[in-house]
Amino acid sequence: MAEHVFDPSIFHHVWDRDIPTALTVAPGDVVHFDVLMAGERQIAAGYTYADCSFDFDTLYNLCGPIDVAGAEVGDTLAIEVLSLQTGPYGWCAFLEGVGLLPDDFPEPYVHHFDLTRGETTTLCDGVEIPIVPFCGTMGTCPDRPGQFAPFPPHEGGGNIDTRHITVGTRLYLPVHLAGGRFSFGDPHAAQGDGEVCVAAIECGMKASLRFGLLKRTSPGPWFVTPPGSLTPAADVRGYYGTTGIAPDLMEGARMAVRAMIELLGIEEGLDPTMAYMLCSLAGDLKIFEIVDMGMWNVGMCMPRAVFTG
């Protein structure tokens, strides 16, 4: 078992099976990374939206590709998240025409976060969001010709934006090309299930991963979390829950988020902009039922621990 330090000058913006291997590791090896923020060089502390130069073609800065010696097509890479440490600065944004509620929030908006103060970061007066880091993009390169964008997610995982792949979780990814050709990035300091406004708290991150190999197939990307709740940093005061009862899951999700935004206004005095961003950063979309005669119930749960007032 060896430890490696990944060359921080190597990163790539797209998936492409022809990008040269940056590092080959043996099963059991650990690699330490310094992962660039999504939007590095495009946004910085204090910028207004007009100051930003968002370029989706170069938004993500993925570390990799990393090959695991002996990995063959049909095998499974096992990635254990050993440690994650956020950089000092984070951002979140509403961008025009994207996210779950673009018509409700048509104005672009950027928000900056100070990540230097410990276990939480302040959204606004009375709202402290637990810092629970993960990387939104973790994937093996699909076996497709040419270049393609880091989003949306794909058969190798990629931009799965799954908040539960935090420290202690093992992620299992299907191998589509010899070696696995694993890349990752898009570090997030906090995000709820859904990422409804289209962004998490985007930040830089130091990450340490252990690479393993299973000589068998996997049913798509899957993971195993460490013992305990899926949301230990948020559980202490219980949850607000809203419902979205609709014949379409997408419409139900919109209803549940709109209900949460309204509820947070009534119960916690949050304005809609802060409430929508909070839904993206700490609210969890769930499907309460998906079987009831054509009417489904999508819910959002919001930890009450974020409210310090």
Add this chain to the structure above:
Amino acid sequence: MAEHVFDPSIFHHVWDRDIPTALTVAPGDVVHFDVLMAGERQIAAGYTYADCSFDFDTLYNLCGPIDVAGAEVGDTLAIEVLSLQTGPYGWCAFLEGVGLLPDDFPEPYVHHFDLTRGETTTLCDGVEIPIVPFCGTMGTCPDRPGQFAPFPPHEGGGNIDTRHITVGTRLYLPVHLAGGRFSFGDPHAAQGDGEVCVAAIECGMKASLRFGLLKRTSPGPWFVTPPGSLTPAADVRGYYGTTGIAPDLMEGARMAVRAMIELLGIEEGLDPTMAYMLCSLAGDLKIFEIVDMGMWNVGMCMPRAVFTG
């Protein structure tokens, strides 16, 4: 503040604003109920599917309607769940043509549960499901003429099948008719978010509820859970998570559940029938992301605590 015992001979099978009020309470009053099982007189311990006489018109046996004195249209009923105690017997079933995966599991099947042994109930060798009771149907009667079935859910809640409305949770329901006209039933001993096979562990239940009244509107049915994790009985060993990456949330949900069924076969040796039922009874459907360029990621999380092997 008064305590009432609800007359156990009073129940109804449909929503109907013209059903006479069974009990009127004052805000703050507590009512004790003996709630009939869904399928009472249609299924019993030891029945095969062929022995059952399922009749959807009389499947649910709802307690109510209960009016809260002073509740006016536009107000909100607050229902606090004080205690829930399951009866000794429970059942779950696959029924033809319903559930999330009817094509994968076309054969009807009923399964019986012994609920007398404490905090868990056995699904099969090596699988113990935590008993976390709630009532699948809790609602205020909509202001519509005539009779309509207890499912699907509606603007007053109804068959919301929301597992988080367990002991300690407060449920808030919009009032559509003077008094609120609250009814509830469909007791469940255990269910995951999604209820994917179409049934929970259906059982009889003793329930105690406190009724309150807010003189303001609510953004649809919502709830507040007690301090702690949403799934405290299941958290101890962490979770398996699967993903369903698809351009449609329903298809993503099917993928995530199929992946979980496959994974539980590989990792825990479960046959598909037991795995699908376990997904309904203990697996939680989540929406990991709903914003990524037309490809969504629906997940299922399964507590590893259910596996005792």
